[in-house]
Amino acid sequence: MMPAVSNQRNASSDTLLRMEYRGYHAYMPATTKTAGRWALFILLAVIASRIALGGSYSPEQIYMLGAALVWMTTYTLSALRAFALPENPFREWWLTLPLPRKTLVRAHMLGALPFSGCLAAAVWLIATAHNALEAAAAESALYADADRLIGAAFAFAILYAALAMLFTFAGMLITVAMQGWRQLCILAFLLLWGIPTSAIGLLTEIGPENPWLSPLHAAIYAAAALALAAAVYRLCLYVIPRYGFQWIAVRRTGRSGHSARAFLGTAAQSKAERTDARGFRSLYQLERSAFRSVSGRPLVRLVYAVIAAGMAAGGYFSLPNDQWVEMVRALLVIPGIFIVTIVSLRFNFDTAKRRLEWVLVFPYSRVALMLSRMLGAWVTASIWLGGLALATGLGALVRFLVDRPANIGSSNALGGAAFMLAVLLAYVIVGSLLSVFQYGYGNMEWLGILSVPIMIIIFMGPMLVNQFFLPEDLVQSGITERQWLLLAASAIVSLPLAWQAFVFGSRRIGATMYLIHEKQRKRGGEG
Amino acid sequence: MPPDIIWHVHDFQIDPSRPLYEQFVEQIRAMIAKGQLAPGTRLPSVRETAASLRVNPTTVMKAYQELERLRLTVTHRGQGTFVTDEAEAIARSRRELARTAVRRAEELAASIGLTLEELIALAQEEE
Amino acid sequence: MKPELNYAAPFAASTSSAELTIRCRGVGMSFKKKNVLHDVSFETEKGTIVGLLGPNGAGKSTLMRILTGLMEPSAGTVEVLGGKPSVETLGKLSFLPDRGQLPNWLTAEQWLGYASGIYPDWDRALERQWVRKLEVDASMRIATLSRGQEARLQLLTCLSRRAPLVILDEPFTGVDLLSRESISSAVAEEAAAGDRTFLIATHDIREMESLFDRIVLIGGGTIKGVYDTEALRANGLSVESCYREVFA
Numbered sequence: 001m002m003p004a005v006s007n008q009r010n011a012s013s014d015t016l017l018r019m020e021y022r023g024y025h026a027y028m029p030a031t032t033k034t035a036g037r038w039a040l041f042i043l044l045a046v047i048a049s050r051i052a053l054g055g056s057y058s059p060e061q062i063y064m065l066g067a068a069l070v071w072m073t074t075y076t077l078s079a080l081r082a083f084a085l086p087e088n089p090f091r092e093w094w095l096t097l098p099l100p101r102k103t104l105v106r107a108h109m110l111g112a113l114p115f116s117g118c119l120a121a122a123v124w125l126i127a128t129a130h131n132a133l134e135a136a137a138a139e140s141a142l143y144a145d146a147d148r149l150i151g152a153a154f155a156f157a158i159l160y161a162a163l164a165m166l167f168t169f170a171g172m173l174i175t176v177a178m179q180g181w182r183q184l185c186i187l188a189f190l191l192l193w194g195i196p197t198s199a200i201g202l203l204t205e206i207g208p209e210n211p212w213l214s215p216l217h218a219a220i221y222a223a224a225a226l227a228l229a230a231a232v233y234r235l236c237l238y239v240i241p242r243y244g245f246q247w248i249a250v251r252r253t254g255r256s257g258h259s260a261r262a263f264l265g266t267a268a269q270s271k272a273e274r275t276d277a278r279g280f281r282s283l284y285q286l287e288r289s290a291f292r293s294v295s296g297r298p299l300v301r302l303v304y305a306v307i308a309a310g311m312a313a314g315g316y317f318s319l320p321n322d323q324w325v326e327m328v329r330a331l332l333v334i335p336g337i338f339i340v341t342i343v344s345l346r347f348n349f350d351t352a353k354r355r356l357e358w359v360l361v362f363p364y365s366r367v368a369l370m371l372s373r374m375l376g377a378w379v380t381a382s383i384w385l386g387g388l389a390l391a392t393g394l395g396a397l398v399r400f401l402v403d404r405p406a407n408i409g410s411s412n413a414l415g416g417a418a419f420m421l422a423v424l425l426a427y428v429i430v431g432s433l434l435s436v437f438q439y440g441y442g443n444m445e446w447l448g449i450l451s452v453p454i455m456i457i458i459f460m461g462p463m464l465v466n467q468f469f470l471p472e473d474l475v476q477s478g479i480t481e482r483q484w485l486l487l488a489a490s491a492i493v494s495l496p497l498a499w500q501a502f503v504f505g506s507r508r509i510g511a512t513m514y515l516i517h518e519k520q521r522k523r524g525g526e527g
Numbered sequence: 528m529p530p531d532i533i534w535h536v537h538d539f540q541i542d543p544s545r546p547l548y549e550q551f552v553e554q555i556r557a558m559i560a561k562g563q564l565a566p567g568t569r570l571p572s573v574r575e576t577a578a579s580l581r582v583n584p585t586t587v588m589k590a591y592q593e594l595e596r597l598r599l600t601v602t603h604r605g606q607g608t609f610v611t612d613e614a615e616a617i618a619r620s621r622r623e624l625a626r627t628a629v630r631r632a633e634e635l636a637a638s639i640g641l642t643l644e645e646l647i648a649l650a651q652e653e654e
Numbered sequence: 655m656k657p658e659l660n661y662a663a664p665f666a667a668s669t670s671s672a673e674l675t676i677r678c679r680g681v682g683m684s685f686k687k688k689n690v691l692h693d694v695s696f697e698t699e700k701g702t703i704v705g706l707l708g709p710n711g712a713g714k715s716t717l718m719r720i721l722t723g724l725m726e727p728s729a730g731t732v733e734v735l736g737g738k739p740s741v742e743t744l745g746k747l748s749f750l751p752d753r754g755q756l757p758n759w760l761t762a763e764q765w766l767g768y769a770s771g772i773y774p775d776w777d778r779a780l781e782r783q784w785v786r787k788l789e790v791d792a793s794m795r796i797a798t799l800s801r802g803q804e805a806r807l808q809l810l811t812c813l814s815r816r817a818p819l820v821i822l823d824e825p826f827t828g829v830d831l832l833s834r835e836s837i838s839s840a841v842a843e844e845a846a847a848g849d850r851t852f853l854i855a856t857h858d859i860r861e862m863e864s865l866f867d868r869i870v871l872i873g874g875g876t877i878k879g880v881y882d883t884e885a886l887r888a889n890g891l892s893v894e895s896c897y898r899e900v901f902a
Contacts, residue, residue, distance in 0.1 A: 274767050282771025286757065289768070293759035357751035361722055362772055363744035510724040543863050543892035546884055574846035581838045582864040583703055584846035586884075 013103045020111025028115060037449065042122055044453050046129045052464050059131045059149055060213035063156040065203050066127035067163060067221075068196035073123075074116045074164045075192060078171020081112070085175065085248050095249055101241035105172075109236060112168050120164035128153050148215070155218035162225030167192075169232040175244035182243070183299055190303065197334060200463065280368060287376025290346070295384070304384070308391035315395025320405030322413035324396060328420055329466070336424060336462045339381040340431045346373060347439060351513050360510050370436055370506035377432065412479075419479040419487070423465055426491045430498045431458045437501035442511030454501075531569060534579045547582065551590035552597070553627075559599055559610060560621040570600065570608045660879045673700040675735055675819050675851040676721065682729030683716055690716050691875045694730065698853055700818070703845050703865050706855040707897055708872040714855045715752060717872065718823050721853075722749050735819055745774055748817035750808055752824040752855075758797035762790055762807050766814070773815050781814035787843075788836055802833030809837055813844055819851045820844075826858040834861055841865060863893045871900050 029035035053062065085091065097104065131153070135143040143149065170192065177185040211217070277285055294300055318324040350356040359369060399405070435458055438451035457464075539554050541547060558564045570576075573591060577584035591608060594600040598616050602608045611617070629643070636646035676698040683691040691713045698704045708714055719725040720732055723739030734743050756765055766785075770776040785792060788806040796804065805825060812820055822841075826834050838861055841852060845865075856862055863883075871878040878900045886896050 274770065277771045279771070279774070282768050286768045286772070289764070290757060290759060354751070354753055354755045355757060357754040358756060360724055361744055361747075361749045361751065363741055363774060364772075365741050510719075514719065514725070541864065544887060544890050544895065546887045547864055548884075574843055577846045578839045578843035580864075581835065581842050581861070583867060583883075584842060585702075585867060586864070587846075 012099055013107060016097070016099065016103065016107040017111055020107050021114060023111065024115040028118060038118070038122060040449070041452060042125055042129075044456065045126045046133070048453075048456055048460060049126060049130045050133060052460060053130070054134060058213065059134070059143060059152050060156075060215065060218065061203055062127050062130055063152055063159075063218065064213055065200060066123045067156065067159055068199040068203065070120045070123050070160050070163045071167055071196040071199075072193070073119055075167035075171050075196075077119075078112060078116070078168045079174050079189065079193075080171075082172045082174045091248065095245070101245055102237055105237055105240045105244075109169055109172055109233070113165065116164040116168045117161065120160040124153075124157055124160050127156070151215040152218065155215040155222060159218050159222035159225060162222050162229055166225050166229035166232060169229060169236050172236055172240065172244075173232070175247055176239050178247040179243070186299065187303060187306065197337075280364070280372060283362065283364065283369065283372035284375050287373050288380065291376065291380040295380075304387070308388055311388045311391040312395030312398075315392035315397075316399045317395075319396045319399040322410055324392070325413045325416045325420075327392075328417060335381065335385050336427050336431065337459055338385075339377060339428050340435050340458055342377045342381065343374065343432050343435055344438075346377065347509075351516055356509075356513050360513070366506040366509060367503055370502065370509065374432060374436075374502075378428065381428070415479045419483065422484075422487060426487065426494075427461050427465065430491070430494045431461055433495075433498035433502040434458055436505035436509075438505065439512045440501075440505035440508040442508040442515065445515075531571060532564075534571060534576055536580055539580070547586045548589040548593060551586070552593045555590070555594060556597070556599060556620045557624055559617060560624045564610050566610050566612045566614075566617065568610045569606075570610065572607065660881060674698065674733070675700050676853065677733040678721075678730065679732075680730035681717075681720060681727045681732055683713075683720065683725065684728045685716075689875055691720075691727070692729075694872070694875075694877050696870045696877055696880050698851055698868070700851050701845070701849040702867040703841065703852040703854065705859075705862060705866040705869040705893070706853060706872060707857075707859060707869055707893075708878075709901060712873045713875040714872055715823065718749075718752075718821065718855065721821060722747065746817050746819065748812040748815050748820045750812050750820075750822045750825055753827060754808070756796050756804065756808065756811075758795070761793055761795050762799075763792040765796060765807070766792065766811070769811055769814070775816040777814055777816050780816070781810070784810045784813050784840065788840060800830070801828045802830040805829045806833055806836055809840060813840060818849070819853070822852070822854045822856075824855055824857070826856055826861065834858065838862060838865060859894050859897060866893065869893055869896070871897065873901055 027034070029038040049062075053065070057065075088094070094104065131143065131149055135146075135149060174186075174189055177183060177189060295304070314327050315324060318327045347356075350359065360366075362369060364372075434454060437454055438448070441448035441451065538558075539551065541550055555564070570591070571579070573584050573587045576582070576587045580587070591600065591602075595602060595608070597620075598613070599611055599620060600608050601611050632646065633643045636643050639646075641649065674697050676696075678697070679695050681691060681694040682689070694713075694717060706714055706717070716725065720727050721734055721739060723734075723741070723743055732739060735746050737743065760768070766781060770778065770781070784790075788810050790803070790807050790810055794803070796807070799807065809822070809825060812822070825837055829837070841854070842865055844850060845852060854862060854866075866883050868880065868882055870880050879896075881896060883893055886893065891899075
């Protein structure tokens with residue numbers, strides 16, 4: 001009797017696993033068409049990395065950068081997928097399957113592994129190709145030792161696999177952190193996201209022969225990651241059935257559940273008085289209201305306060321010798337990418353939540369609509385980042401008053417800071433305008449592929465700028481007039497192009513939205 | 528001014544396969560004949576009727592026009608539409624009601640091969 | 655069913671005298687080599703309530719997108735309020751999207767506040783009237799509204815504008831009985847008040863049967879028939895039975 005039941009259970013969970021795999025089918029390099037896309041993406045990435053990173057980095061550094069990328073992508077994808085579970089139309093069917101919750105979780109996690117594995121493999125291929133090309137093309141001593149290259153390739157392959165597993169599992173844990181006091185853990189999740197982001201900045205700074213990067217260390221990291229992955233897996237299987245499902249089941253689609261509301265408690269917005277705002281200004285205010293509702297939440301304010309405190313401390317400690325300039329430089333990546341991401345996320349949320357249909361029938365040109373969104377995002381980012389900059393300044397001010405360091409305020413430092421600000425401004429404007437291009441493919445899917453290299457360039461922008469526009473030690477060398485001219489020239493050239501891309505994407509955003517809806521309808525459920 | 532009345536959907540039995548305005552006219556006429564609508568009662572406006580019965584206002588307007596044509600209602604400019612006070616009109620409506628009922632009974636009798644009188648006799652037969 | 659009832663039939667009389675709010679001639683839409691719509695021709699007269707009925711996947715949504723100017727047809731001509739659908743038309747057209755959602759971080763009051771600024775033809779008096787009649791609690795957060803409450807708020811948004819053409823795409827999906835009655839009552843009242851034209855795509859035939867002046871039946875991407883409801887009933891057909899005859 002018992003074996004028959006457990007056999008049945010095994011059969012069901014196998015089917016469930018196969019169903020979970022199937023959800024990724026469209027994205028896996030299984031058919032010639034999708035495999036071609038993967039290959040194209042890898043090729044483009046190799047070219048990009050050759051251009052951006054060729055020549056000055058050791059093979060291990062490249063691999064570590066790749067490791068950070070694997071970390072970030074698998075983690076983000078897994079976390080977003082977990083986030084989207086309550087919104088999944090298949091949700092109720094899934095929850096009422098006559099299988100133990102543990103089985104559901106196991107299948108969900110294992111089902112995601114092949115895709116994460118492919119991502120990790122792709123990144124490994126990119127890094128390895130880069131190194132191979134570097135070894136073949138350049139004369140660098142770093143790449144002379146073939147054994148070293150092979151050893152690194154091998155060690156990091158294991159590391160990538162381990163990281164992919166670890167962070168696919170870790171991403172799912174977010175379902176547990178969405179209710180009650182556990183929401184404080186969200187900080188930890190954000191930290192897990194922030195580490196690879198800053199690691200990217202850090203890795204470009206440290207020297208190529210850094211011992212922390214040797215293949216031996218890589219092997220150790222890999223082993224540690226594997227062990228962690230196994231531990232997190234067990235943790236997921238224990239903790240998600242107990243605490244995660246409650247959140248998944250209770251959360252009303254698009255509406256806040258009772259407990260979440262009680263804790264997150266959107267600050268009771270005062271009875272809005274009708275403003276005299278009309279037209280475009282109203283559109284803009286509507287956009288801003290979306291961001292304000294996020295920033296009004298106590299949890300978000302807490303996170304912000306923590307980050308601000310960190311920035312203040314940073315300001316305090318980096319004042320001597322104008323090290324704060326280097327701090328800003330290291331952090332340059334984040335604000336830029338953050339802003340561009342906000343714009344993309346707004347579109348995705350609004351499409352998924354079906355708010356975009358209302359927006360698209362507002363009696364305004366598509367360009368005006370998208371521009372109001374841009375402005376909303378820019379102003380919000382300015383306010384949020386401005387607050388953090390203020391915190392840093394306060395920290396520096398305190399240091400100035402309390403323990404004034406000998407060496408501050410050189411013109412090089414100030415010039416460097418001004419330059420970076422200008423770069424950031426140019427990048428944000430050009431980057432976010434350009435990123436709207438990706439919404440313009442409408443019924444021409446081949447155009448959608450064109451957006452991939454564009455998005456890669458946008459996201460790699462800060463890194464590229466760091467590489468090509470900024471000298472090694474800003475405080476020492478300062479910014480030359482030539483660099484300012486170069487910046488101005490690039491801005492003048494890229495702005496009209498970015499604007500055209502923006503207009504293009506805005507005009508066709510409706511068609512793209514309908515394509516997405518059609519696809520969702522056909523695919524249903526996961527995907 | 529006599530108090531307003533509000534139509535309710537359950538005040539009417541509507542068959543969706545027959546012209547709606549005809550049915551409204553018939554049933555309002557029946558209400559008048561039965562005394563459910565007292566003479567001089569103010570009928571709701573076209574707009575109110577359309578809203579409470581969830582019916583196309585054009586239909587309501589046609590019905591009201593027909594009622595006016597049958598002199599069952601009277602419209603006073605600026606005041607509204609009222610059920611007529613004319614006793615003659617009410618008597619006519621009762622006659623019309625009776626005629627319709629009898630016609631239906633005759634049709635029924637014919638369908639089983641009897642005249643109306645035979646039908647009534649059959650009904651009054653003891654088992 | 656008598657074919658002369660069908661306005662879409664070739665020998666039917668065309669309504670050229672009345673003022674037309676919508677006029678489609680031979681509209682077609684191809685999407686990735688699939689013919690989503692072909693040879694769609696119909697008209698709506700000013701001040702009428704027109705029903706757009708048809709099974710799922712018949713192309714209703716695509717037609718709506720073409721009428722609102724969000725998509726350009728691959729063939730044929732479309733005239734909405736006397737011109738080709740454009741951003742300008744959107745200013746005179748009130749559209750209720752199918753399964754759309756309003757910004758759920760706002761309260762109803764706040765949304766109406768923004769809406770009054772965004773839509774150039776907003777009418778505060780109409781807004782107050784409909785808030786009252788549709789029984790919308792303005793202080794509630796949109797995220798906490800039930801389906802029926804949100805549907806009423808969306809209709810409220812559409813009716814508080816002075817747009818001469820109102821297009822409702824499936825206003826009743828998943829809406830409770832009382833809210834549905836509220837909505838159709840509002841449409842009836844609004845139709846009586848002014849000379850607004852209504853085009854309503856719905857599956858809820860029974861609720862709306864008595865409201866339609868005209869029905870346009872669309873199936874398989876093309877118009878299966880255009881009928882005057884009173885003419886149907888004069889011939890002993892209800893809207894429902896007409897639908898069954900055409901599609902069953």
